[in-house]
Amino acid sequence: MHSIYFAGLAWVTLATNDTYALGALVLAHSLKQVQTAHELVVLITPGVSQAMRGQLNAVFGTVEEVDVMDSKDAANLALLARPDLGITFTKLHCWRLTQFNKCIFLDADTLVLQNCDELFDREELSAAPDAGWPDCFNSGVFVFRPSNETFNELLKFALEHGSFDGGDQGLLNMFFKDWATKDINKHLPFIYNLCSTATYSYLPAFKL
Ligand SMILES: *[C@@H]1O[C@H](CO)[C@@H](O)[C@H](O)[C@H]1NC(C)=O
Numbered sequence: 001m002h003s004i005y006f007a008g009l010a011w012v013t014l015a016t017n018d019t020y021a022l023g024a025l026v027l028a029h030s031l032k033q034v035q036t037a038h039e040l041v042v043l044i045t046p047g048v049s050q051a052m053r054g055q056l057n058a059v060f061g062t063v064e065e066v067d068v069m070d071s072k073d074a075a076n077l078a079l080l081a082r083p084d085l086g087i088t089f090t091k092l093h094c095w096r097l098t099q100f101n102k103c104i105f106l107d108a109d110t111l112v113l114q115n116c117d118e119l120f121d122r123e124e125l126s127a128a129p130d131a132g133w134p135d136c137f138n139s140g141v142f143v144f145r146p147s148n149e150t151f152n153e154l155l156k157f158a159l160e161h162g163s164f165d166g167g168d169q170g171l172l173n174m175f176f177k178d179w180a181t182k183d184i185n186k187h188l189p190f191i192y193n194l195c196s197t198a199t200y201s202y203l204p205a206f207k208l
Helices: 019-031 050-059 074-081 083-096 117-121 150-161 167-173
Strands: 009-015 039-044 061-066 100-104 109-114 125-130 137-144 197-199
Touching: 009 019, 009 083, 019 039, 019 050, 019 109, 019 117, 039 083, 050 061, 050 074, 083 100, 083 137, 083 150, 100 117, 137 167, 150 167
Parallel strands: 009 039, 009 100, 039 061
Antiparallel strands: 100 137, 109 197, 125 137
């Protein structure tokens, strides 16, 4: 007898330093605690120490370094032109995880309190409304499909339009503007903000 293997589905988070890496470790343990069937991926930047990388490797199936400054591609060129967009670009790299079919991004300061694997039934770009700006989605939790084309389009869009809040949330809301107007199926219930996930009070409250 074979068990069904849901290939290509992954939870993805991002750690830009050891503090966020600690959050990512707790997030990974919380996903294991609720017995998710899916893979765990963490994107890291050069700011994460070797010791911390060892710990991340023990818990995440994939630890992938995102080093835009070192790359010789469009992302690097874009960054040289607009260094202010650097951290925003880092998060966009989740679209490059093309070894997966569908992913859910979770900020590293998220804690999963109950199994929510059903989120993988949703399509790109699904997210919950932002508590402060309900016409916008909150970019701390979102469903997406990795694609190099989407990544390149996002990059181009960022360079042309910037972001109304200077961060990834504004940029993603502008790029995936259909979320607000067209497809209500892409609105995750608030429960995914209030019930299944909670933000640590002892980690910095500002967004990455
Ligand atoms: C996406 O681009 C990366 C390199 O940037 C490459 O390794 C990968 O194979 C590409 N994926 C697809 C599906 O073309």
